[in-house]
Amino acid sequence: MAKLIFNGKSYDVHEGMLKDLVKALNLDSKIVGGVVAKEIVDLFYTVKPEDKIELFTAEDPRAGELYRHTMSHIMAQAIQRIYKNAKFAIGPTIENGFYYDVDVDVPLNEDELKKIEEEMKKIIKEDLPLEKFSMTAREAIDYFESKDQPYKVEIIKDLNEDNVTLYRQGEFVDLCRGPHMPSTGRVKYFKLLNVAGAYWRGDEKNKMLQRIYGTAFYKKEDLESYLKMIEEAEKRDHRKLGPQLDLFSIHPDVAPGMVFFHPKGTIIRRELEKYWREEHKKSGYVEVVTPMVMNESLWRQSGHWDHYKENMYFTEKENQMYAIKPMNCPGHIMIYKSQTRSYKDLPLRMCELGTVHRYERSGVVHGLFRTRAFTQDDAHIFCTEDQIEDEIKGVISLIDKTYKLFGFPYKVELSTRPENSMGSDEIWEKSTNALRAALEHVGLLYQVNEGDGAFYGPKIDFHVKDSIGRTWQCATIQLDFLMPERFGISYTGSDNLDHRPVMIHRVIYGSIERFIGILIEHYAGAFPAWISPIQVAVLPISDKHAEYAKKVVQILDEKEIRTILDDKPRKINYKIREAQIQKIPYMLIIGDREIETGSVAVRLRSGKDLGDLKTDDFISKILKEIKDKSQTSFGE
RNA sequence: GCCAGCGUAGCUCAGUCGGUAGAGCAACUGAUUUGUAAUCAGUUGGUCGGGGGUUCAAGUCCCUUCGCUGGCUCCA
Numbered sequence: 273m274a275k276l277i278f279n280g281k282s283y284d285v286h287e288g289m290l291k292d293l294v295k296a297l298n299l300d301s302k303i304v305g306g307v308v309a310k311e312i313v314d315l316f317y318t319v320k321p322e323d324k325i326e327l328f329t330a331e332d333p334r335a336g337e338l339y340r341h342t343m344s345h346i347m348a349q350a351i352q353r354i355y356k357n358a359k360f361a362i363g364p365t366i367e368n369g370f371y372y373d374v375d376v377d378v379p380l381n382e383d384e385l386k387k388i389e390e391e392m393k394k395i396i397k398e399d400l401p402l403e404k405f406s407m408t409a410r411e412a413i414d415y416f417e418s419k420d421q422p423y424k425v426e427i428i429k430d431l432n433e434d435n436v437t438l439y440r441q442g443e444f445v446d447l448c449r450g451p452h453m454p455s456t457g458r459v460k461y462f463k464l465l466n467v468a469g470a471y472w473r474g475d476e477k478n479k480m481l482q483r484i485y486g487t488a489f490y491k492k493e494d495l496e497s498y499l500k501m502i503e504e505a506e507k508r509d510h511r512k513l514g515p516q517l518d519l520f521s522i523h524p525d526v527a528p529g530m531v532f533f534h535p536k537g538t539i540i541r542r543e544l545e546k547y548w549r550e551e552h553k554k555s556g557y558v559e560v561v562t563p564m565v566m567n568e569s570l571w572r573q574s575g576h577w578d579h580y581k582e583n584m585y586f587t588e589k590e591n592q593m594y595a596i597k598p599m600n601c602p603g604h605i606m607i608y609k610s611q612t613r614s615y616k617d618l619p620l621r622m623c624e625l626g627t628v629h630r631y632e633r634s635g636v637v638h639g640l641f642r643t644r645a646f647t648q649d650d651a652h653i654f655c656t657e658d659q660i661e662d663e664i665k666g667v668i669s670l671i672d673k674t675y676k677l678f679g680f681p682y683k684v685e686l687s688t689r690p691e692n693s694m695g696s697d698e699i700w701e702k703s704t705n706a707l708r709a710a711l712e713h714v715g716l717l718y719q720v721n722e723g724d725g726a727f728y729g730p731k732i733d734f735h736v737k738d739s740i741g742r743t744w745q746c747a748t749i750q751l752d753f754l755m756p757e758r759f760g761i762s763y764t765g766s767d768n769l770d771h772r773p774v775m776i777h778r779v780i781y782g783s784i785e786r787f788i789g790i791l792i793e794h795y796a797g798a799f800p801a802w803i804s805p806i807q808v809a810v811l812p813i814s815d816k817h818a819e820y821a822k823k824v825v826q827i828l829d830e831k832e833i834r835t836i837l838d839d840k841p842r843k844i845n846y847k848i849r850e851a852q853i854q855k856i857p858y859m860l861i862i863g864d865r866e867i868e869t870g871s872v873a874v875r876l877r878s879g880k881d882l883g884d885l886k887t888d889d890f891i892s893k894i895l896k897e898i899k900d901k902s903q904t905s906f907g908e
Numbered sequence: 909g910c911c912a913g914c915g916u917a918g919c920u921c922a923g924u925c926g927g928u929a930g931a932g933c934a935a936c937u938g939a940u941u942u943g944u945a946a947u948c949a950g951u952u953g954g955u956c957g958g959g960g961g962u963u964c965a966a967g968u969c970c971c972u973u974c975g976c977u978g979g980c981u982c983c984a
Contacts, residue, residue: 361984362983362984363984364982364984366982367982379912379913381912423984424984427983427984430983430984431984436984438984446984448984449984450984466912466913466978466979467911467978467979468911468912468978468979468980469910469911469978469980470911470979470980471910471911471980473983474981474982476909476910480910480912480980481911481980482911482912483911483979483980485978485979511977515919524975524976525957525974525975633909633910634909634975635909635910635979635980636909636980811944813941813942813943814941814942814943816941841940841941841942842941842942842946842947843940843941843943843946843947844942844943844944845942845943845944845945845947846942846945846946847944847945848943848944848946849944849945849946850945850946852944853945859944861943861944863942864943865943873943873944879944879945
C-alpha cells in the first residue's frame, strides 16, 4: 500500500496515477504535486506500492518548480504560435523564474517580448490541460525530426535512454521530464524580464541562441514584491550610487575595467584598510610591499606562465619580458626565500594590500565587482603541517569578526580534492581534515563541495549575505603544497633537517574594490558613521549663524570628525535636502536658539529630528559611535 | 570574445514623416537671510560616442568602429 500524506493526515491508496488517487479521495483541489523520496513530482506521477507521498498545494513554495516549468512551456508555446519556424533548446526553471533558449530568426526585443507575453496570457486563459506520455527514443527522434526541432533530437540522442517522456498542452508538445501543473490556467502571475544570448550547451563553439528570462509566482503579491526587489536592487546599484555620491568613476576609454577613486571613495577605502591593518597586527601578521612588475622567469617558475598567461599583462624592456603581477604569492615567496628560515620563525604570516592586474574579457567587466585591476587584502601564512589547523582557526575568527562588523551573515563551503590535482593522498587527506577540524572546532556549519578545490589544495570559501538577501563570495582560505614545492622553499626543523612549509593563501575582503561595491549596495549608500566619507554636515540657518557654525566645525575637525560646513546663502530646507541626498549621517542645524544655549540641533539622515544637544554631548556620542564602528546611529 | 539592446549638455530625459538640437536639475551671476527634503531671475553649456556613406538636407536611414547594459554552469 502506498501512502499519501496531506495536512498531517495519511491516506492509504493503491497504485495508479496520482491525479486520479487525489481526486478519488476528494482532497483539496489546489493540490498540484507531492514529494516522494525527496523528489518533487506532479499529478502525472504513477504511484508505486511502496511510495510515501507528501502532497502539497499550488501555494506551497515547492510548487514553484512546477508552475515555473509550466510557464516556460507556455512561453515556448506562445513563441511557436508567433514564430512558425522557432526551434527550441532547453527551458528549465531557475531560482524565482525560468528561461527558454530558442533559435528564432527575429531578434527578440522588448516589443517582441510584449507580443509573447500577450500570447502567453491567451494560453493561460485557454486553460489547456496538460498531458504526459512517453515514447521510445526512436519514435521521439522521428517526431522531433518531423517537427524540425534539431536541438530536441540532439538532446534525446545524448540522453541515451530507451524511453523518453513528453508533455502536451493544446497543440504544443515538448520533450520534458516534468514536473508540471495540471493545466495552463493554474499559473497566472508572470513577467518576461530580459533576453540574452546563450550558446547552445554553453559552448562558445556552438550557435548562439536567444534566451528569454521570465519570473512567475502563484500569488500576485509575490510577483509584485519580487519585481520590487529587482527595482530596489537597481536603485542600490553601486555603478549608479558610486558616481552619484562622488565615490569613484570609471573611464572606459582610458582604463577599461579599472577604477578611479575620488576623495570620498578613498576615505572609505582607507578606513577599511585602517581597520584591516589594526586587526592584522593584533593577529600577528607582518605587512609587506612587493613590486608590481616582475620578470617573466618568476612567473614561469610559479606556474602562472602555464596556467594563467591568458589573464596576464606583459611589458618589455631591455629585451626582457616582464609581467604585471596578477597575484601576490610569488612576491611573498621571494621575501620568504631571502633568508634561511627556522621552525621557530613559523608560522610566518605575511600580509599585503597588493594591487593586482588581471585581464578579463571585455564582456565580463562590471563596475567594482569585476575589474581588471584590484587590490587584494592578501596574506600568505607559511607554516608547518601541524600548524595548519590553528592557523585556519585564526583566519576564520578574523573573517568572522570582520563580517560581523558589517552585519553580514555568511555561509561556508569546503571544497575538496578535484580530479586533476597535485600531491599525495596523505597530504590531501591531512590538509582536508585540518580544514574540516578547524571548521568543526569553531562550530561553523558548512557545506562540502566534493572535488571543487584548487588543483594545489583544498579550500574554504565564505559567502556573505547582503541586506536584500543576495550572496557574494568574499573570503577564501586555500591550502597550497604546490607553490612551496615549485620554489623549493624550506625551513630548518628542530631535527636540524630541511622541511617544506605549507602555504595558506587567504583574503578577507577579497578585493577591496569589490567589497566597497558590496558595501555600497548593502547600505544603499548610507554608510555607518565610521566609514562615511562625511560624518557631519553643519548647516547654519542664515549668515549671522555662520560664525558660530564655523567654530563648531573647528571643534569637530580637531576631534578628527569628518565635517563639512554649508554656509551658502540658501534656505535651510535646501541645505538639508543636499546633505540628505549625500546620505550624510548627521546634520547639525544652527540658529539663534543653538547659539544661545551652546548646542546643536541634530537631524539624522533617516529624517529623525533629535532636537538640541549640547555640542560636547553630541561630540562624545558620535565619537563613541565611530570608535565602536557602530552599525547604527546613536540617535536611532 | 559572442548575441541582443542602448549611446543626445556634468546628471535625468524629450526630439513626430529626414527639414534651424530642447527641458528639468547641476554649474555660473545677481537678488533673497531663511528653523528640518528644492527661493526667484538671468547666463553658460552640444562635432547628437567616433569615422564613413546615401541625400538638396542626417540626431533621425545604411555601413563601420568604440563604449555601456543584460546574459553566455545550473543539463528534456
